[in-house]
Amino acid sequence: MKKTFKLDHPKIKVPRVVDSVKHDIRKFLKKERKKPLPSGAKYWGFDCKFGQSEETAVEVHLSSLTKNIDELVENNIMTIYVEITAKAIEAGDKPPAQED
Numbered sequence: 398m399k400k401t402f403k404l405d406h407p408k409i410k411v412p413r414v415v416d417s418v419k420h421d422i423r424k425f426l427k428k429e430r431k432k433p434l435p436s437g438a439k440y441w442g443f444d445c446k447f448g449q450s451e452e453t454a455v456e457v458h459l460s461s462l463t464k465n466i467d468e469l470v471e472n473n474i475m476t477i478y479v480e481i482t483a484k485a486i487e488a489g490d491k492p493p494a495q496e497d
């Protein structure tokens with residue numbers, strides 16, 4: 398999923414648009430997790446990039462994605478770029494540690 402979301406809409410208020418963006422992300426993740434795993438894989442992992450635009454996007458952990466969206470909205474930034482790529486995690490691989 399590579400998508401740029403515009404948060405300003407003439408008729409819909411920003412909090413509802415933000416809820417819609419979060420819903421689209423959750424819907425994509427649910428759809429990807431339902432896909433059959435390749436042989437030898439234990440579960441689906443996700444690489445995420447997030448930012449104001451594709452050029453300024455940085456890698457973030459999936460669990461902090463919605464928090465990052467809220468931070469950009471608080472700073473009155475009305476364009477959000479989200480890129481999520483699914484990858485199969487092998488049985489011996491450990492998930493990367495989240496940095497705070």
